[in-house]
Amino acid sequence: MSNYRLEKMQLFINEKQKVSLDELCEKFEISLSTLRRDLQKLSDRGSVHKIYGGVECSKERKLTPLSSRIDINHDGKLKIAYKASQYIQDNDIIFIDSGSTLGEMAPFLSKNRNLTVITNNMLIINKAICFNNLQLISLSGVYNQSTLSFVGERVSEILKTYNITKAFMGTTGFSLTSGITNSTPLESSVKRTAVNSASKVFLLADHLKIDVFAPYTYCQYEDLDMLISDKKLTKEFEDLFKKNNCKIEIAD
Numbered sequence: 001m002s003n004y005r006l007e008k009m010q011l012f013i014n015e016k017q018k019v020s021l022d023e024l025c026e027k028f029e030i031s032l033s034t035l036r037r038d039l040q041k042l043s044d045r046g047s048v049h050k051i052y053g054g055v056e057c058s059k060e061r062k063l064t065p066l067s068s069r070i071d072i073n074h075d076g077k078l079k080i081a082y083k084a085s086q087y088i089q090d091n092d093i094i095f096i097d098s099g100s101t102l103g104e105m106a107p108f109l110s111k112n113r114n115l116t117v118i119t120n121n122m123l124i125i126n127k128a129i130c131f132n133n134l135q136l137i138s139l140s141g142v143y144n145q146s147t148l149s150f151v152g153e154r155v156s157e158i159l160k161t162y163n164i165t166k167a168f169m170g171t172t173g174f175s176l177t178s179g180i181t182n183s184t185p186l187e188s189s190v191k192r193t194a195v196n197s198a199s200k201v202f203l204l205a206d207h208l209k210i211d212v213f214a215p216y217t218y219c220q221y222e223d224l225d226m227l228i229s230d231k232k233l234t235k236e237f238e239d240l241f242k243k244n245n246c247k248i249e250i251a252d
Contacts (some may be wrong), residue, residue: 005030006038010185010216013048013057020054035061041097044217076206076230079251081108083228084168084204088112095194098122098187099170100148101204109134118162120150120190137162144187151186155191167198169219171205173212174175176240179221181214188216200225207231221246 003027007009012027013019023206025035030109039055042048048055080101088094093116096102103123109115115134119125139158141150169191172183180203195201201224210233221244228249233241241248 002173006041009038009059010042010057012040012050013055016057018051018054023054030234055224058235072100073206073208073230077104079230080204080206080228081105083249083251084202085109085111087226090114092116093118093163095119095159095162095164095167095198096121096169097169097191097194098147099199099204100170101206103148105168114158118159118164120155122148122150127200138192142186144184147184147187149187149192151184153189155190158195159197161199164198165193165210166200166202167194168202169194171203171209171218172214173209174203174205175211175213176236178213179217180219180224181212182218183214185216188218191218195219195223203227205229210234210237220244 009028021032021035027239028035030038030070032078038194039048040051043050047059065116072088072164077100081104085105090113092112096105096117096119101120102125104125106124109117110131110133112227113133117128118139120139120141122143125136128134139150139155141152141155144151149213163217169180171180174180182191195218201219203224203226205227207230210229221240223246224246224248226243226249228251230251232250233248238248
């Protein structure tokens with residue numbers, strides 16, 4: 001219930017731009033102490049700024065539609081997707097996240113037997129629908145044209161019912177202080193649920209996502225099992241991943 005309230009609160013603050021503490025308490029029917037805890041979590045994500053008597057939304061970077069991002073560093077994304085596919089085994093139950101890099105995994109899904117693919121990514125659904133070696137489970141929700149994916153509370157609720165062996169995740173960016181981030185609250189909620197439901201979590205992110213952050217943190221480094229990228233990280237990031245027992249694979 002707390003995470004659901006946080007996402008609703010973030011949307012409300014984004015819409016209003018600036019909101020008083022009294023207005024938030026009344027809107028969400030919570031005490032001031034509960035509100036302060038909620039706002040601290042949003043502040044930690046970097047999605048709101050505290051001001052006297054209330055909060056205001058952060059000036060977030062506008063999400064670029066996925067259709068405009070598909071061709072950016074396409075070779076790097078393809079290498080990452082191929083490397084990720086090598087960790088898929090027969091009989092796996094995998095989740096494939098939204099995003100252009102994740103969409104490149106589709107051609108590599110035809111090699112495994114008895115594979116179950118759960119996804120909200122329309123690129124995967126369109127390309128893998130004809131493969132007879134897998135069971136394709138499409139998560140129903142509200143279609144987001146900008147991300148070519150299905151999002152919403154229903155997606156997260158359905159996702160909780162599956163036992164996922166491996167989750168392949170995308171990100172808007174990751175930084176030293178903000179963790180693994182995303183640009184929209186509803187997408188972040190789905191991503192958070194997938195990470196919590198999976199036995200192993202793989203983050204697929206090219207070098208353009210390094211040291212970049214978006215308003216919503218959906219998981220931390222300790223939640224990851226492996227990062228797959230296309231270029232070597234700086235020592236600072238390498239040490240951070242190592243400290244959190246997360247392996248790094250560079251696709252070449």
